[in-house]
Amino acid sequence: xxxxxxxxxxxxxxxxxxxxxxxxxxxxxxxxxxxxxxxxxxxxxxxxxxxxxxxxxxxxxxxxxxxxxxxxxxxxxxxxxxxxxxxxxxxxxxxxxxxxxxxxxxxxxxxxxxxxxxxxxxxxxxxxxxxxxxxxxxxxxxxxxxxxxxxxxxxxxxxxxxxxxxxxxxxxxxxxxxxxxxxxxxxxxxxxxxxxxxxxxxxxxxxxxxxxxxxxxxxxxxxxxxxxxxxxxxxxxxxxxxxxxxxxxxxxxxxxxxxxxxxxxxxxxxxxxxxxxxxxxxxxxxxxxxxxxxxxxxxxxxxxxxxxxxxxxxxxxxxxxxxxxxxxxxxxxxxxxxxxxxxxxxxxxxxxxxxxxxxxxxxxxxxxxxxxxxxxxxxxxxxxxxxxxxxxxxxxxxxxxxxxxxxxxxxxxxxxxxxxxxxxxxxxxxxxxxxxxxxxxxxxxxxxxxxxxxxxxxxxxxxxxxxxxxxxxxxxxxxxxxxxxxxxxxxxxxxxxxxxxxxxxxxxxxxxxxxxxxxxxxxxxxxxxxxxxxxxxxxxxxxxxxxxxxxxxxxxxxxxxxxxxxxxxxxxxxxxxxxxxxxxxxxx
Ligand code: AGP
Numbered sequence: 075x076x077x078x079x080x081x082x083x084x085x086x087x088x089x090x091x092x093x094x095x096x097x098x099x100x101x102x103x104x105x106x107x108x109x110x111x112x113x114x115x116x117x118x119x120x121x122x123x124x125x126x127x128x129x130x131x132x133x134x135x136x137x138x139x140x141x142x143x144x145x146x147x148x149x150x151x152x153x154x155x156x157x158x159x160x161x162x163x164x165x166x167x168x169x170x171x172x173x174x175x176x177x178x179x180x181x182x183x184x185x186x187x188x189x190x191x192x193x194x195x196x197x198x199x200x201x202x203x204x205x206x207x208x209x210x211x212x213x214x215x216x217x218x219x220x221x222x223x224x225x226x227x228x229x230x231x232x233x234x235x236x237x238x239x240x241x242x243x244x245x246x247x248x249x250x251x252x253x254x255x256x257x258x259x260x261x262x263x264x265x266x267x268x269x270x271x272x273x274x275x276x277x278x279x280x281x282x283x284x285x286x287x288x289x290x291x292x293x294x295x296x297x298x299x300x301x302x303x304x305x306x307x308x309x310x311x312x313x314x315x316x317x318x319x320x321x322x323x324x325x326x327x328x329x330x331x332x333x334x335x336x337x338x339x340x341x342x343x344x345x346x347x348x349x350x351x352x353x354x355x356x357x358x359x360x361x362x363x364x365x366x367x368x369x370x371x372x373x374x375x376x377x378x379x380x381x382x383x384x385x386x387x388x389x390x391x392x393x394x395x396x397x398x399x400x401x402x403x404x405x406x407x408x409x410x411x412x413x414x415x416x417x418x419x420x421x422x423x424x425x426x427x428x429x430x431x432x433x434x435x436x437x438x439x440x441x442x443x444x445x446x447x448x449x450x451x452x453x454x455x456x457x458x459x460x461x462x463x464x465x466x467x468x469x470x471x472x473x474x475x476x477x478x479x480x481x482x483x484x485x486x487x488x489x490x491x492x493x494x495x496x497x498x499x500x501x502x503x504x505x506x507x508x509x510x511x512x513x514x515x516x517x518x519x520x521x522x523x524x525x526x527x528x529x530x531x532x533x534x535x536x537x538x539x540x541x542x543x544x545x546x547x548x549x550x551x552x553x554x555x556x557x558x559x560x561x562x563x564x565x566x567x568x569x570x571x572x573x574x575x576x577x578x579x580x581x582x583x584x585x586x587x588x589x590x591x592x593x594x595x596x597x598x599x600x601x602x603x604x605x606x607x608x609x610x611x612x613x614x615x616x617x618x619x620x621x622x623x624x625x626x627x628x629x630x631x632x633x634x635x636x637x638x639x640x641x642x643x644x645x646x647x648x649x650x651x652x653x654x655x656x657x658x659x660x661x662x
Contacts, residue, residue, distance in 0.1 A: 075150075075656040076160070076174040077101035078254070079271040080143035080235040080245050082292045083262035088137040090262075091144040092129060094271035097319055099125050100327075100464050100650070100657040101174075101267060102148025105159035108134040109170040110142030111242040116170055120145075120159040124651075128159075140292070141242045143235045143265070145172035148656045151180070152197030161237075162201040164208035165192050168239040171207065173200040174267055175231035175252040183227065203228065207236055218289040221246040222302060225287060231421070235265045248287040253419050253447060253658075256280040256288060256295050258309045263290040268658075269312050269445070270319050270462055278309035281445045312444065319462055328465030328547075328642075328649045332635050335470050336503040338460035339628060342474035343492045345456055345481060353438050353454050354485035357382070361408035363390040364435075366398050366426045368659070370468035370542060371414040374440075374475035376535035377627055378412070381483040388486070396662070398426035407434035414479070415439065416463055416471035417658040418446025425662060427451055440478050442471050456482070465650045466657045467547055469635045472539065473502070473628045480624050494622050498629075501619040505632035508616045512636040515602065515614060519573045520644045525550055526564065526599075527634070528557035529577035530587050536577050536627045540634035546652050548641035557590035570598035575634070576612070578605045579626045604633055 077098025081087045091108055099106075106128040107120025117139070119132040125146060129135060134144070145160035152158040161170040177183070180199035183206065188194070192205045206227055210220035217238050225232070225248045233252035235245055247254050247265045257264030259276035265288070266272055269279055282288060285300045297305040324330035357363060363382070365375040375392050382388045393401045395413070405411070411430040415423045418441040427437050427448065439452040442460060449455045458474035481492055519525070525544055527537040534556040541554030555564065557576065568574065574594050578587040584607065591601045591611045603612030606620035618629040642649040 075102050075148035075659055076267070077146040077271070078143070078172050078174055078233060078235055078265065078267040080172070080247070080265040081262055081272070082141045082243065082245050082290050084292055085140055086138060087140055087142045088135050090275065091142050092125070092135045093274065094266060095125050095144045095146055097270045098266065098268050099146045100466055102146045102656050103651050104149045104154040105147040106145065107159045107161050108137060108142060108144040109161040109237055110137045110139035111237060111239060112137070112139035114239070116163065116167055116237060116239040118161050118163055118170060120161065121156040122154045122159055139242065141237065141245060143170070143172050143237060143245065150176055151199040157196045158198050160200060162196060162198065162204045164204040166208065169204050169208045169211060170237045171200060171204040172235050173203060174233045177202060177228050177232065178230035179228065203234060211238060217241055217244050217246045218287060218296065218298065221248055222287045222298065222300070225250070226300065233267055243291050244289055246287065246289045247282070249282045250284045251421070251424065254282045255445070256282065256290060258295060261292055263292055263295060265290060270464070273312070273319060277312050279312050279445065280307050280309050281450065310445070319464060326465065326639070326650045328467055328469060328639050331463055331465050331470045332632070332639060333506060334461070335473050335632065336499045336506070338470045338474050339477050339502055340495050340499050341459045342477040343481060343495050344459055345478070347490070349454060349456060350481060350485050353456055353482055356410050356436060356438050356454060357388065357412065357482060358486050360410035361406070362404040363388060364398070364405065364409065364411045364430070365390050365392045365414070366395045366411055366423065367414035368395045368420050368422050370472045370539060371416060371475060373535040373539040373542070374472055374479055375412070375414050377476055377532065378479035378483065380532050381480070381624060382486070386483060386486045395420065395426040396422035399429045402429060402433055405430060405433040405435050409433065409435035411435050411437050413437060413439040413448060413452070414475055415448050416442045416458070416468055418443040418448035419658045421659060421662045423448060440475055442474070464657070466652055466655050467543055467638065467649070473631055476628050494625065498621055498625050501621045501625070501629050502632060504619045505629045508618070508633050509636050511616055512633055513640050515637065516640045516644045520641060522571070522573055523551060524567065524572060525552040526572065526574040527552065527554035527577070528560060528574060528590060530557050530583040532623065533577045533579060533627060533630065536630050536634070537575070539631060540575055540577070540637070543634055543638035544641060546655060547638040547647065547649050548645055549647065549653070550641065557587050560590060560593065565593070565597060568594060568597045568599045572599045573602060574599045575602045575604060577630050578603060579623070579630070580605065580607045580620065581623060604630055
């Protein structure tokens with residue numbers, strides 16, 4: 075869950091690296107660092123803190139050299155300290171490495187290296203790689219071969235980039251279970267963990283596969299497999315543009331992404347009809363059907379299951395991705411696993427996919443990042459088409475997932491042409507107008523220690539999503555659950571003034587949810603109703619437009635996202651980079 079950017083160019087790279095580093099900072103923001111080669115010397119500047127702090131302290135942007143790499147860290151092994159920040163250099167400081175992932179066998183490797191006289195400067199698992207490459211480079215004298223020899227000794231997950239002091243013309247890299255992408259520009263070549271890192275310079279990309287090792291120069295790319303045999307791969311063009319990754323006039327990416335939704339709910343519905351039909355056929359014919367995902371994507375999966383059960387009369391198990399391996403009794407040949415993921419890189423999701431394949435199941439995915447590991451390893455893929463999502467909190471990707479999941483269910487039901495999208499877009503735009511009301515709620519409840527979110531039926535996952543958003547952005551304790559569950563325990567926690575959000579669209583479950591709202595009010599709760607229909611039980615009411623029931627979670631999610639965002643700002647958090655989290659969770 076770290077961000078990697080490396081560049082070999084004809085021109086100084088420090089500015090390019092810093093720009094790229096800021097764009098991958100969403101992947102981890104505990105520490106940052108940069109290494110370049112200039113005048114035959116490998117220089118490293120790094121430290122604990124956000125990219126802007128390290129730049130302020132060390133002026134990374136002033137580093138000289140036309141070959142360099144940079145890293146943002148999300149700590150796994152070793153605390154958040156200056157010494158543990160990447161890049162890590164070898165003993166003689168002739169080799170430097172940046173890494174995303176976990177080296178599982180670093181303890182025996184470190185022991186063996188120490189016995190050979192290597193001295194370690196950090197507590198990280200990563201540092202062993204620098205020392206191993208140094209040894210192999212001494213033995214083999216070739217950057218690509220020594221990187222290949224080094225990664226053969228590693229167990230675990232890695233995407234790495236390596237610099238060699240006496241070879242300022244090259245950089246090497248390797249990947250296993252963590253993303254590493256080559257960017258092929260004019261007179262410059264990149265290695266990065268996300269296309270966003272170099273999108274301003276090139277949109278021509280090569281996605282490396284597991285067990286591949288690469289050597290880049292400013293105008294060449296050489297890829298080999300673990301057997302050392304050459305791999306031929308042409309660059310592909312990616313659809314994302316630089317404008318997609320700027321904040322425009324918004325204070326934060328999160329707010330920009332929330333406000334993009336009137337457009338992204340429509341773009342998500344633009345799908346290749348053949349691929350959609352193939353996906354639907356697979357779902358329809360599955361001997362057993364699983365839906366798997368993590369976090370927000372899991373909530374979208376729950377919504378998908380609801381309609382598959384109720385309308386398509388198909389049975390589906392929705393399992394949190396990190397738990398799928400414990401639920402494999404009905405997984406086998408003929409099974410289908412539908413995986414949802416914004417990033418397409420979540421380690422838990424990839425592990426679930428591995429498990430599914432091991433049992434002979436087919437995997438169909440709904441993903442935002444084209445070219446991501448999940449997209450490439452699936453038997454069928456539908457993309458979210460909502461553009462890059464930089465804010466750590468999933469917002470527009472959630473509503474896009476709901477749109478695409480609905481398309482799949484509609485196709486399963488034989489309804490081919492999506493309708494009502496223009497109305498949905500207008501409804502989302504209308505829902506966004508509640509921002510002022512939400513800010514008023516924030517003023518009133520910003521110091522409350524707890525928040526609850528409840529709903530019934532199809533909207534229950536929306537309640538869970540509202541709680542997740544508030545937790546991760548505001549750090550307020552929040553719980554989301556079916557309203558029917560309140561009386562089985564949670565009511566004991568309700569006291570005078572406890573804010574409880576009741577998501578309650580008009581329709582068959584409306585009256586029952588109102589009864590729950592009454593029960594809450596009777597126990598002192600301040601009930602906040604989110605609905606297309608007001609009721610006197612609500613102390614506060616946020617109106618959302620009436621839409622087709624299958625789209626209701628989309629408009630209901632808008633005030634919940636705004637609540638989490640403004641609560642975060644009011645509590646002086648950084649909504650784009652909430653503490654302890656990272657956008658792409660590539661560790662298990
Ligand atoms: C959402 O706001 C969270 N940041 C998180 O729960 C996220 O949805 C989860 O980590 C799954 O990510 P993915 O969709 O990229 O697989």
